[in-house]
Amino acid sequence: MATVPALSVRKTSRALVRFAWAVVGYNVLVVLWGALVRATGSGAGCGNHWPLCNGQVIPLSPRVDTVIEFTHRMMTGGSIFVVLGLLIWTFRATVKGQAARVFAVASTVLLINEAFLGALLVKLGYVTGNQSMGRVVVLSVHLSNTMLLLAALTLSARLLGTSQTWSALGLGGAKKIWAIVGLAATLVVGVSGSLAALGDTLFPASSLRAAFAQDFAEGAPWLLRLRGVHPVSAFVAAIFVLWLVGQARRSGASRLGGIVVALLAFQFSLGLADVLLLAPVWLQILHLLGADLYWVALVVLAAVVVWPSTDATLLRPSSN
Numbered sequence: 001m002a003t004v005p006a007l008s009v010r011k012t013s014r015a016l017v018r019f020a021w022a023v024v025g026y027n028v029l030v031v032l033w034g035a036l037v038r039a040t041g042s043g044a045g046c047g048n049h050w051p052l053c054n055g056q057v058i059p060l061s062p063r064v065d066t067v068i069e070f071t072h073r074m075m076t077g078g079s080i081f082v083v084l085g086l087l088i089w090t091f092r093a094t095v096k097g098q099a100a101r102v103f104a105v106a107s108t109v110l111l112i113n114e115a116f117l118g119a120l121l122v123k124l125g126y127v128t129g130n131q132s133m134g135r136v137v138v139l140s141v142h143l144s145n146t147m148l149l150l151a152a153l154t155l156s157a158r159l160l161g162t163s164q165t166w167s168a169l170g171l172g173g174a175k176k177i178w179a180i181v182g183l184a185a186t187l188v189v190g191v192s193g194s195l196a197a198l199g200d201t202l203f204p205a206s207s208l209r210a211a212f213a214q215d216f217a218e219g220a221p222w223l224l225r226l227r228g229v230h231p232v233s234a235f236v237a238a239i240f241v242l243w244l245v246g247q248a249r250r251s252g253a254s255r256l257g258g259i260v261v262a263l264l265a266f267q268f269s270l271g272l273a274d275v276l277l278l279a280p281v282w283l284q285i286l287h288l289l290g291a292d293l294y295w296v297a298l299v300v301l302a303a304v305v306v307w308p309s310t311d312a313t314l315l316r317p318s319s320n
Contacts, residue, residue: 012100012160016093020157023082027153028292030075031146035194035288037072039201039281043127045069050119076115083111086156099166103156110149117142131202131221136195143191147295151183154299162309169307175247179302182240186298189237190291192230193271197288199224200279234271238264241298247305260301263294 037043045065046053053059053070062070090104121127121142126135203224241264248257270287277283 012093012163016089017157017161019089020086020153020160023086024150024153024157024296026082027079027150028289028296030072030079031150031292032285032289033068033072033075034146035197035285036281037068038198039284040065040068041128041201042066042068043121044125046073046122048123048125050122076118080111080115083107083153086153090156090160094160094163097165097167098159099164099169100156100159102166103152103159107149107152107156110145110152113145114142114149117145129202136226139198140191140195143194144187147187147190150292150295151299154296155303158300158303162307164307164309176306178240178243179306182237182244183299183302185233185237185240186295188233189230190295192226192233193287193291196227196230197279197284199227200274200284204278231271234268244298244301244305248301251305251308253301253304256297256301256304260294260297263290263297266290267294 037045042065045063045067046059046069047055049055051073053062053066053073059066059070087104087108090100094100117138121135121138124134124138126132126138199221203221241260245257245261248254267287267290270283270290274283274287
């Protein structure tokens with residue numbers, strides 16, 4: 001019976017792995033600045049022009065909201081360059097079949113979609129004080145895409161470090177299904193949290209009692225009615241995290257599991273502070289930073305559990 005030749009896997013340079021993680025960090029900063037745009041009501045700072053800002057390539061004598069919005073656009077433009085750089089470098093430094101290539105391509109596609117959705121929000125006027133259901137729908141898709149982009153970039157960096165092949169990963173098995181469902185639940189937490197923050201921005205309350213009254217008032221806007229989804233989905237996702245941490249201990253990744261649990265506890269404390277302090281802008285940004293770090297760590301932990309790496313430099317497919 002003939003043996004299929006071994007599939008050579010090229011070991012990735014440390015410089016590329018560090019660059020991949022730097023790309024993840026940069027995109028987290030882009031997300032945080034985007035939240036600042038939303039929290040300060042600066043989404044219309046460039047009018048309904050895109051990619052121009054108020055009809056200009058570089059705005060002259062800009063207002064504060066124009067500076068905030070234009071800065072976000074420039075940061076997004078920078079993201080395009082670094083992600084494309086990651087894609088090209090990944091293909092040059094790896095061989096056909098390595099899993100990092102798949103996620104580098106996915107990151108690029110998701111980034112293009114990110115730019116399209118951002119432009120759509122501007123052109124449709126779903127910014128500043130817009131309270132329409134259309135804004136809720138498009139923004140939810142936009143936020144989901146953002147989290148998927150961070151996940152794809154994170155997996156690119158992780159798999160560049162392990163040099164695993166796509167065929168060695170596989171997508172079947174109960175453990176992998178659990179991971180996908182749990183990550184999907186966490187994605188719902190992230191999206192619902194951002195929508196809740198938007199509700200806090202558009203419908204500020206003078207007190208905690210007034211905030212609860214807003215949520216349950218007859219004829220309350222959808223954004224306020226949806227705020228309850230966030231804590232419920234967070235509780236469901238936390239159950240998955242506990243399962244994942246238990247699996248991580250069996251896989252020898254208890255330290256990473258501990259980091260995820262610590263970030264989760266930090267997120268719950270920030271969420272409580274958000275409610276008690278009526279969501280000031282600085283706390284919203286800090287809460288989102290914690291959420292992004294938690295999401296990145298959770299994606300890495302899920303990858304460690306369901307796709308354990310090996311030290312082998314040659315991965316042999318099964319014989320015929």
